[in-house]
Amino acid sequence: MKDLKLTPIKNGTVIDHIEAGMAMKVIKILGIPEPDSHSIISIAMYVHSEKMGYKDLIKIEDRELKKKEVNKISLISPNASIVIIEKEIVKNKYWVSLPKIIKGLAKCSNPNCITNKGEPLETEFSVTNGKDIKLRCLYCDRNVTDVLESIV
Ligand SMILES: [Zn+2]
Known part of the structure; x- marks a missing residue:
């Protein structure tokens, strides 16, 4: 699983730099799977990372995370980064920050x-x-x- 590259997504959100092993917990606090939603979720765990050793990442198609959801992620994975993709282009990329x-x-x-x-x-x-x-x-x-x- 070390060099697994997930296929790029057209529209949606990538949650990157999740602490290794925490992806399923992030999925849980985001309430995924959601009823009435058919967005495709891809999860990669224990991906090799220069910065972190190992990391998890999640791709959620056709869904942009709300501020509240990003704050929830910061509580369990304070070093995660969020990448918003629109029409295959990175629209926004930022690190989560832990609210006070x-x-x-x-x-x-x-x-x-x-x-x-x-x-x-x-x-x-x-x-x-x-x-x-x-x-x-x-x-x-x-x-x-x-x-x-x-x-x-
Ligand atoms: Zn109380």
Whole structure:
């Protein structure tokens, strides 16, 4: 699988430089496969990379990611890059960046938190990057125990 090159796509998004082994998690948080969507998804895992050793990459045809989705990706793969392709031409390319605060992207793991009490509140977390990414609830001050599981 080392030198696998995926066929180029005409229109859509390439998520590149995903930490090796994380592609399926990225797919999960993007809610893929989506009902009523027939965009073709290609996944390559453990692709050799000069920069990273190994990386994963995902190609999603005919779909541009929303800002919210890019932020979700940054939470589990903070070094990923996004390439938007339109008519076979790279329209935009950028690195994801970890937001300092995320709103409405995760749920608090504290069952007694006000955000879990059915109030019309949007969750808010501060994000810190270290060895692992940490999310701290701004309502109850608790750290989220499992970032991947908490993403909504
Ligand atoms: Zn909370």
